[in-house]
Each structure stands twice: as structure tokens, then as C-alpha cells.
Amino acid sequence: xxxxxxxxxxxxxxxxxxxxxxxxxxxxxxxxxxxxxxxxxxxxxxxxxxxxxxxxxxxxxxxxxxxxxxxxxxxxxxxxxxxxxxxxxxxxxxxxxxxxxxxxxxxxxxxxxxxxxxxxxxxxxxxxxxxxxxxxxxxxxxxxxxxxxxxxxxxxxxxxxxxxxxxxxxxxxxxxxxxxxxxxxxxxxxxxxxxxxxxxxxxxxxxxxxxxxxxxxxxxxxxxxxxxxxxxxxxxxxxxxxxxxxxxxxxxxxxxxxxxxxxxxxxxxxxxxxxxxxxxxxxxxxxxxxxxxxxxxxxxxxxxxxxxxxxxxxxxxxxxxxxxxxxxx
Amino acid sequence: xxxxxxxxxxxxxxxxxxxxxxxxxxxxxxxxxxxxxxxxxxxxxxxxxxxxxxxxxxxxxxxxxxxxxxxxxxxxxxxxxxxxxxxxxxxxxxxxxxxxxxxxxxxxxxxxxxxxxxxxxxxxxxxxxxxxxxxxxxxxxxxxxxxxxxxxxxxxxxxxxxxxxxxxxxxxxxxxxxxxxxxxxxxxxxxxxxxxxxxxxxxxxxxxxxxxxxxxxxxxxxxxxxxxxxxxxxxxxxxxxxxxxxxxxxxxxxxxxxxxxxxxxxxxxxxxxxxxxxxxxxxxx
Numbered sequence: 001x002x003x004x005x006x007x008x009x010x011x012x013x014x015x016x017x018x019x020x021x022x023x024x025x026x027x028x029x030x031x032x033x034x035x036x037x038x039x040x041x042x043x044x045x046x047x048x049x050x051x052x053x054x055x056x057x058x059x060x061x062x063x064x065x066x067x068x069x070x071x072x073x074x075x076x077x078x079x080x081x082x083x084x085x086x087x088x089x090x091x092x093x094x095x096x097x098x099x100x101x102x103x104x105x106x107x108x109x110x111x112x113x114x115x116x117x118x119x120x121x122x123x124x125x126x127x128x129x130x131x132x133x134x135x136x137x138x139x140x141x142x143x144x145x146x147x148x149x150x151x152x153x154x155x156x157x158x159x160x161x162x163x164x165x166x167x168x169x170x171x172x173x174x175x176x177x178x179x180x181x182x183x184x185x186x187x188x189x190x191x192x193x194x195x196x197x198x199x200x201x202x203x204x205x206x207x208x209x210x211x212x213x214x215x216x217x218x219x220x221x222x223x224x225x226x227x228x229x230x231x232x233x234x235x236x237x238x239x240x241x242x243x244x245x246x247x248x249x250x251x252x253x254x255x256x257x258x259x260x261x262x263x264x265x266x267x268x269x270x271x272x273x274x275x276x277x278x279x280x281x282x283x284x285x286x287x288x289x290x291x292x293x294x295x296x297x298x299x300x301x302x303x304x305x306x307x308x309x310x311x312x313x314x315x316x317x318x319x320x321x322x323x324x325x326x327x328x329x
Numbered sequence: 330x331x332x333x334x335x336x337x338x339x340x341x342x343x344x345x346x347x348x349x350x351x352x353x354x355x356x357x358x359x360x361x362x363x364x365x366x367x368x369x370x371x372x373x374x375x376x377x378x379x380x381x382x383x384x385x386x387x388x389x390x391x392x393x394x395x396x397x398x399x400x401x402x403x404x405x406x407x408x409x410x411x412x413x414x415x416x417x418x419x420x421x422x423x424x425x426x427x428x429x430x431x432x433x434x435x436x437x438x439x440x441x442x443x444x445x446x447x448x449x450x451x452x453x454x455x456x457x458x459x460x461x462x463x464x465x466x467x468x469x470x471x472x473x474x475x476x477x478x479x480x481x482x483x484x485x486x487x488x489x490x491x492x493x494x495x496x497x498x499x500x501x502x503x504x505x506x507x508x509x510x511x512x513x514x515x516x517x518x519x520x521x522x523x524x525x526x527x528x529x530x531x532x533x534x535x536x537x538x539x540x541x542x543x544x545x546x547x548x549x550x551x552x553x554x555x556x557x558x559x560x561x562x563x564x565x566x567x568x569x570x571x572x573x574x575x576x577x578x579x580x581x582x583x584x585x586x587x588x589x590x591x592x593x594x595x596x597x598x599x600x601x602x603x604x605x606x607x608x609x610x611x612x613x614x
Contacts, residue, residue, distance in 0.1 A: 055516055057512060085518075092512075103532070
């Protein structure tokens, strides 16, 4: 694939103290140029671990072991290669906007760091011009005031815009956004997502968007990857997922999403139970204990079945289209 | 002695008069006292003209009078002159030993916290051993081994305080390195040392600075205790702890020698502690 930007090949992340505890298990995923890939799953499904692994950050953590390879444009990445790419070709936006800016430095000095890192020495006049341009690009109306602010003087939404500006400073080919709007209120969330969508098209930038909200995924995603208990259970083109997800877990998630139009459902559906503890995961399909379709066969891990629109890992896929009537977002 | 002063200081804190108007007033009084001490340190001759080491056999054990405000000691030296000129030794030892303790301690804590693994384990055990010995005792051992002079006093008191700073720093570094902005700094592509010095150190150091202001008082106290025990600077250098010790056998005939020395040490230590506490609260606001 010539369009491939970053890909994960058989990534497994386990605890050093107990290798049987796997936070992420055998995940293979490819991101292509300019594509928005959404990583969807419940809390504890390993979304954030996977996102940090793409950045090469999990690899630096103490107490965890990362197996498998991360490749960039087809070439496998070592620790130093990853460090070289960060802040140049790949950038990341985190879940807590206020916490991800260093409280001791002004917005200007933090953006200066990012710009210098990406583009080397820049004169101070040019630097200020670029910072102003970046802040305007992320929809900040008064860049000159915001530049002088410390993170605590800004709202969560403003901090997230600043973080995104910092991430864009290097003109990355891939932006990893780990639940960038979870901590923000709904109106700001919509603005930030629209902005990400715009930047993605304008800059031909690939985006990994981690979210637990399928509504968010519906808005932006080209492809949707569903994680459950550290395993990739289904991955498909966005419209394929919404029209006819094969995996019972994905179906369950879809039924949990409130519809904006169409008939009103009396109660939103829920997926009963919770994600198994990584230390106490069932053998075979991790979703089996919560799955209505589970049989004896499910104690064996189902292989990936590949279809034109996507792939899924289930012995008893649902082959009928979804019954969603109305629009999700 | 050090126990009593320490108790006094902790009483002040437990009374809850750190914040609010009383706290501010106490901080102001402390600052005034320290300004006087500072003046004594910089221009002792202006506050107390004369030679403090001048031995005057005719004037032995004179009670406080207009001429000798705090009386004289067994050599006829003016207690007032000795106290004013002794401020230099006290403050020098207090500040310099704290500076040594903070610098070395913070660096050790930074390395232990950031490196982790066996480095952290080894440093941690060494610190445990150091912490298990009371500061005065540790300083005493070093001074006893290396001989007594102002320089040795500074180093020994400094070394005695290193472990405390290293532990606080290590704990702060451990907390700071888990912050999202450290991950964010990594995601911008910065390497370990740069993140350590630009983001971890400045964010972790605040409580250490707060602790340092309080430690200056304690260092003065430990230094005075050591020179009380005869392990301080040479006898011809005016020193508070030494004066306290020299007056102690004559407490009944000449109460003023030890009393004024003791009050000066106590006031200074309490003032530094209160002001340090106030500064710490102010920084955390």
C-alpha cells in the first residue's frame, strides 16, 4: 500500500510483572494518508494505550512490555526513530486539555517550543506571526491576548484549541487525538470536531480519533475500529459499520446511541455487564460472557473474517442490516 | 534546646495562626526581626561599634547597663557586641548549609525519581540510612571527624539536611512525571534530559523551596547546638552557640550571658520558620 502512513502490526501490550495480563492484544491496524480512523470502545478497552503506542509513548513507560511493530510509511520504527517523528510527522492531542499544557509557561512559550522543535531556528518576528496564524487557524479570535496567557487563565475549550495549535505547528501527517472532546461541553465539542474535520481535509492529514462516542465517530470517521477488552473486534468503513456492523458488540454499541431524528425509543438500549478485567479475561472471544449469540464455539478466539467493506472477529456475525432509523448526529 | 524551640514552632503552627490577620502580623514581625539580623550581618559596626573580641578583665560579668546593654561575659566582652557580630556566622551557616542541602538533595531526588529502577532503589536505601540518624548527631559525627571550623560546620549541617530534601524532591518528581503535560512534551518530540530540566524540575521544585525557607531556621539551630558543644568556629569568631555555652556555667551569677544568646537564637529560628511558612502558603495560593 503506497498510501499507508502508520501501521500497527500485531501489537500486544502486557504488564512486565505479569505477562499474562494484556492491556492490548494482537492489534493490527493501518492508517492511510488523509484518513480519519476512529478507535471506539468502552472505558478499559485499551483505546488510549493503543493511541499512546502509535506515538511511541507506551514504549517509554515503565512496567509494560510492547510486542509487535509500529511502521511508518512501511518502515519499522525503533525508539529513536519514533522520537524523531514525534513533533515533526506525528503529533498528539490529549483528553485533559488543561492538564496537557505545562502550568508554568505561557501559551506563547509552549507554542514556541513546538515550532522550534519542528522547524528549527525561527526569528522572533516570524515566530510571533506563525503563532498568531496557528491560533487563528484553531478559531481563537484574539490570539494576541491568548498568547500571553497561562493555561489556568484559559477555559478547557481554549486550552484544547491551543493544544491542537501546538500539534499543528509541525504540520503533521498524522494527528493522534485521544478523546479530545470528552472533557468539554457539548457546544464546544461540536466546534472542535468540525475544526478537526476541516483541518484534516485542508492539510491532507490523517487523524486517529479515540472516542467512546459513536456519535462523534459518525460525524468524522472514514473508518471505524472497534476495540473490546484489548482486542480489535471489528474494523470497517464508517458507512459499512453504521449500515450493517457484523459483530454483536458493535451492534450493541450502535443501539446505545440516541438518534437525532426518527421514532423515539422508550428507553435506550444498554450492553449488559462490563468489560472483563484484563487479569481475568475469558479464553476465546472476550465478549462471549455478555453476548446473546455466544455458543460453545466462542471459547476459541474467532479469526478475522475479511469482507469487502471491513473485517470482524466473530463466530456468529449478524448478517442483516442495522435497524437504525434516523440519523445519529 | 533544639527540641524546645521546635516544639514552640510546631505549637505556633498547630494553633492555626498561619493564615489570616494574625498570621500576616506574625510574618511581618518575623520579617522585621530578620531585617535587623540582616543589618547586623551586613554592617555590624553601625549597629554595634567596637571590637566584640576585646578582652576587658576589669569589666567581667557586668550586668546590663547603658554602656553594655546586655551585660558582659566572663572575659569582659560585651554580650551585645558579640550577638550583633555573631549574626554573620549564624546566617552564613544557616543559608550556606541549606543551599548545599537543597542543591545536592534536589539533584539526588531528581535523578532517583526520574531514573527509577535500581538507581532509585539504591538511592532510596542510602537516604533511609541517612534519615535514621538524627540531623544533629550526623553533623556531630562529621564535625568530630573533620575538625571544627566554620567551613566544616556549614558542610556538616548541609549534609545532615540532604536526605530530607532528596526525599521530598523524589516524591514530587514521581508525581510530576505522571502529569499529562509530560506526555505532551514527549509527544512534541523532546528527549528525556530536556523534559527533566524544563518541565519536571520547575514543576516539582516549589515545595522544596518552601521547605528550604523553614530549613534555614533549623540549620541555624543545629549549627548553634554544635558550637554549643564546642564543635563550632574558632573561639575568636563571635558565635551565638558558643556564647550560650560559655555563659551556661555562670547562669546563677550572670544570667544575662546565656539568656540573651538563647533568646536571640530562638527569635531568629522562630522568625525564619514563621516567615518560611507564610511564604510557602503564599506560594501555594
